[in-house]
Amino acid sequence: MTDEPSKDLGMMVPDTMRTLLAISDNGEIAVSIRDMVDRSYLVVRDVRPDEAEEGFHASLPWPWMVVGTTSTVPDSVRRLICHNPVLIAWYGVPLPEGLPAHAVALSTFRDLITYINDRLEVNLAGMQLAIGLGVELPDGQLARSAELQALLSLAPEAFDIPMTAFRSAQRILLAHHIEATVNREPDTGHIGLRTRAGVEV
Amino acid sequence: MRANPEVLILEDDPEKLEDLRQEFIRKRFHPLTARSASRAISLLKNNLESSRPILAVVDWDLSKAPDNISTTSDLLTFIAHELSDCLVIVYSANVDSFRVRSEIHRSHPRAWLHDKREGDASLIERIDRMLEQTVEDLKVKDGSVVIHTPTNDEHHHREAVRLVVHYPEIVTFHSDSATKAVRRFGDWLAKHDSRVTLISHGNRKYRLTVLQ
Numbered sequence: 001m002t003d004e005p006s007k008d009l010g011m012m013v014p015d016t017m018r019t020l021l022a023i024s025d026n027g028e029i030a031v032s033i034r035d036m037v038d039r040s041y042l043v044v045r046d047v048r049p050d051e052a053e054e055g056f057h058a059s060l061p062w063p064w065m066v067v068g069t070t071s072t073v074p075d076s077v078r079r080l081i082c083h084n085p086v087l088i089a090w091y092g093v094p095l096p097e098g099l100p101a102h103a104v105a106l107s108t109f110r111d112l113i114t115y116i117n118d119r120l121e122v123n124l125a126g127m128q129l130a131i132g133l134g135v136e137l138p139d140g141q142l143a144r145s146a147e148l149q150a151l152l153s154l155a156p157e158a159f160d161i162p163m164t165a166f167r168s169a170q171r172i173l174l175a176h177h178i179e180a181t182v183n184r185e186p187d188t189g190h191i192g193l194r195t196r197a198g199v200e201v
Numbered sequence: 202m203r204a205n206p207e208v209l210i211l212e213d214d215p216e217k218l219e220d221l222r223q224e225f226i227r228k229r230f231h232p233l234t235a236r237s238a239s240r241a242i243s244l245l246k247n248n249l250e251s252s253r254p255i256l257a258v259v260d261w262d263l264s265k266a267p268d269n270i271s272t273t274s275d276l277l278t279f280i281a282h283e284l285s286d287c288l289v290i291v292y293s294a295n296v297d298s299f300r301v302r303s304e305i306h307r308s309h310p311r312a313w314l315h316d317k318r319e320g321d322a323s324l325i326e327r328i329d330r331m332l333e334q335t336v337e338d339l340k341v342k343d344g345s346v347v348i349h350t351p352t353n354d355e356h357h358h359r360e361a362v363r364l365v366v367h368y369p370e371i372v373t374f375h376s377d378s379a380t381k382a383v384r385r386f387g388d389w390l391a392k393h394d395s396r397v398t399l400i401s402h403g404n405r406k407y408r409l410t411v412l413q
Binding site: 008009010011013015016017027028030031034043044045046130131132133139140141142 | 277278280281282285299302303306307308309310311369370371410411413
């Protein structure tokens with residue numbers, strides 16, 4: 001595998017496009033994922049564990065999803081994914097310790113690809129992910145909010161991170177009169193997107 | 202005002218390079234050609250203010266290149282850093298190789314891959330599909346002209362093409378002349394009552410959006 005210094009690689013160029021950050025020891029998972037997803041919807045950034053923090057910061061404002069195949073997560077990356085609304089999927093190994101409760105462990109590659117594509121195709125209250133980045137709203141507008149994008153993608157599941165991370169999403173929902181709200185689940189305190197009628201879609 | 206879009210072509214085989222050059226001239230592109238990665242990087246570096254290709258067509262395997270000072274990976278990395286709005290297609294006979302694919306995408310995560318074994322016509326077809334974008338009542342013809350389909354009026358400027366092929370992304374323009382061309386395109390859209398309009402995000406950043 002390549003051993004060039006990561007700071008010079010094109011994959012570390014900051015980019016606002018929806019990003020899947022693939023953390024692995026050999027890059028195989030990133031190559032395989034690229035073949036199985038619609039690349040107009042996301043870019044796959046292929047990093048080794050010691051490059052993961054840099055890759056996270058290059059994915060503006062944060063990665064849409066982190067996929068890992070390593071048995072541990074660098075502390076710096078764990079801190080970042082515990083404080084930002086990032087979807088997390090681990091494949092082929094048990095979930096490393098210290099990840100938020102919304103992280104999922106998937107045992108087969110097929111399960112992983114299904115999970116990624118399902119997250120790209122969520123439709124709730126007339127909202128769906130736009131090509132490139134952001135969310136297409138029911139009124140036809142494009143919301144570039146990474147928070148709303150994350151909430152929509154994870155629905156009907158909820159994030160195990162603080163409510164403060166989702167203020168912009170709630171503002172957009174209100175401003176565009178969308179029949180959905182940012183909701184704190186009473187039993188877990190997790191934050192998710194729900195239709196106003198409370199129906200999970 | 203007309204300004205043909207530029208295309209960077211890196212191909213080590215002189216005959217194939219000339220074939221590709223002629224193909225893009227027919228499409229009203231201005232081709233920037235090189236037989237080695239170092240020459241391609243120099244071409245881009247020396248003209249960064251005036252030349253910003255909307256497309257780079259890159260041969261991964263450069264065994265016939267006149268020099269090996271830089272690699273294709275170096276060129277892709279340079280493009281990712283300096284010309285992030287340039288579409289990139291990399292063709293290789295080894296595109297099935299995991300190592301090659303990984304190296305290409307670590308150098309340029311947005312690069313598109315094409316199998317060289319499918320032949321030249323297939324490469325051109327693939328490029329046509331990449332460039333011939335349609336956004337509501339606008340379409341890009343031959344990768345070089347924006348057409349307002351209800352009237353068939355044409356807008357010949359590379360920055361207009363750049364905006365359409367990158368729809369709905371924000372594109373950053375790098376010179377006053379480019380931003381003036383973008384604003385003229387915005388005026389042209391309004392004059393044609395297009396369903397597509399130009400949005401400014403400040404700092405020379407623009408995108409197209411569809412009116413609801």
